[in-house]
Amino acid sequence: MVSSCDAGALQRLETAVISAQDLCHQLATSLDDIYKNPSAALDQNTNNTDIKLPLDLARDATTLVRAHSTKLSLLLINEPFTPSAIADVLKQLISGPVLGLASAAQACDPAQYTAFFRKELAWRARRILVTLSELLGKIPKDGVVLSGAKKGGFAADNKGSLPSTGILWSACDEMLVLISGIRPRLDSTLRRVRLVVLLYQAISKRRLKQLPPLPPPTDSTYTNMPRRLDEAVRVLSALPESFGDLVSVFYDMEPAVIDRAADDCFFEAFAAGELLSDPWYGGQDEFSEWTEKFKTEIKRS
Numbered sequence: 287m288v289s290s291c292d293a294g295a296l297q298r299l300e301t302a303v304i305s306a307q308d309l310c311h312q313l314a315t316s317l318d319d320i321y322k323n324p325s326a327a328l329d330q331n332t333n334n335t336d337i338k339l340p341l342d343l344a345r346d347a348t349t350l351v352r353a354h355s356t357k358l359s360l361l362l363i364n365e366p367f368t369p370s371a372i373a374d375v376l377k378q379l380i381s382g383p384v385l386g387l388a389s390a391a392q393a394c395d396p397a398q399y400t401a402f403f404r405k406e407l408a409w410r411a412r413r414i415l416v417t418l419s420e421l422l423g424k425i426p427k428d429g430v431v432l433s434g435a436k437k438g439g440f441a442a443d444n445k446g447s448l449p450s451t452g453i454l455w456s457a458c459d460e461m462l463v464l465i466s467g468i469r470p471r472l473d474s475t476l477r478r479v480r481l482v483v484l485l486y487q488a489i490s491k492r493r494l495k496q497l498p499p500l501p502p503p504t505d506s507t508y509t510n511m512p513r514r515l516d517e518a519v520r521v522l523s524a525l526p527e528s529f530g531d532l533v534s535v536f537y538d539m540e541p542a543v544i545d546r547a548a549d550d551c552f553f554e555a556f557a558a559g560e561l562l563s564d565p566w567y568g569g570q571d572e573f574s575e576w577t578e579k580f581k582t583e584i585k586r587s
Contacts, residue, residue, distance in 0.1 A: 295369040296429050302373050303425050306380050310419040313388040317412035324405035325396050337393035344394075344407060345465045347386030351414055352458040354379050355421060359451040362424060367431045376422070384418070387411040403472060406539070410461045417454040424450055460539075467541040475532065475548055478584055482525070482555045485580055489522075492573035493562050502566075511566050521558045528554055556584050 320326070337343055358375045361368065391408040399407075424447040426432060432447050439446035445453075502511045528551040535547045563577040564570065 292369075292429055296427065299369040299373050299425070300427055302376050303422050306376050306384075307419045307422050309380055309384060310415045310422070313384065314412045314415045314419075316388055317391055317408045317415070320391050320408035321405055321412065324401040324408065328393065328395055337389060340390040340393040340395075340399075341407075341465050341469060343386050344390035344411065345462060347383040347390060348414065348458045348461045348465075350383035351379065351387070351418060352455060354383070355418065355451060355454050355458075358421065358425075359447055362426070362432050362447050363437050365431055367426070367429050369429070372425060379418070384415065387414060399469075400472065400476075402536070403469065406464060406468075407461075410457070410464055413457045414454070414461060417450070417457045420445075421447065421450045421454055463541070464539065468536070468539055468544070471541060471544050471548070472536065475536075475544075478548075478552055478555075479529070481580060481583055482529075482552075485555060485559055485577075486522075488573055488576060489518075489558070489562055492571070493518075493566070496566065498566055514561060514566075518558065518561050521554055521561060525551070525554055525558070552584050556581055559584070 354375050358372065358379075361372050361375065388411065391404065391411045394404040394407050396404045424432065424436070426436075435441070435444070435446055437446045438448050440449050497515070498511065500512070532544075532547045532551045535543050538544075559577040559580050563574050565574070
């Protein structure tokens with residue numbers, strides 16, 4: 287049985303837990319709205335437009351949530367049970383990283399980062415807040431540290447504090463993978479896709495529109511033109527499907543898979559540039575020089 291002082295501390299802790307959970311739920315709802323409509327323009331009436339580096343904010347906030355949740359988890363299972371220490375961790379959570387996660391997703395401008403990425407950022411931030419709220423729900427109201435099933439239970443509908451902490455860690459790790467592993471690959475892919483668009487335009491102007499009539503002249507400089515044209519058609523016609531495959535693997539959010547798909551896709555684009563670099567009549571021209579620069583850039587990740 288706890289003293290009146292202890293009872294008062296427990297009551298204050300319970301109030302703090304309820305407030306923290308309410309905030310998590312409120313922000314999770316906001317993030318759900320972003321997830322459902324990631325293309326929506328930023329709200330100019332909020333302070334989120336002042337956040338210049340939303341991904342840095344999301345990374346820092348996630349790192350702090352992971353650190354504070356680890357501290358909280360230890361406080362729940364080790365004697366003595368200290369309501370004031372737990373309340374202090376809650377204060378640090380809600381005053382900084384919890385708000386930071388929501389703000390980062392809100393400030394992630396789809397015009398700069400793409401709606402696809404903003405949607406994924408909002409979903410992962412929401413998952414962190416939801417799993418954090420579940421961990422907060424494990425904080426005991428009776429002043430007794432957690433043990434047994436309340437500490438380590440794996441029941442689907444009533445996990446212990448340690449499994450709940452592990453799930454929160456996993457959610458945090460997924461956010462960090464998105465920021466450090468997926469975003470750079472998305473940037474690289476978009477940059478190289480723009481190069482391929484330029485390649486298509488240049489091929490149309492500099493090679494296809496200058497294609498000699500078939501059958502080619504008997505001049506020896508044109509003898510390999512049909513073969514080159516057939517090979518070019520094969521490579522160029524395969525590229526749209528390759529790009530479709532590349533887009534689909536981004537949804538799996540696996541960096542290694544994305545890297546393999548990107549290598550396959552852009553190797554074909556590289557081959558197209560190599561194949562059509564020289565004019566039909568041989569020699570070199572302005573497009574030949576451009577394709578050399580293209581091949582250098584397309585290989586750069």
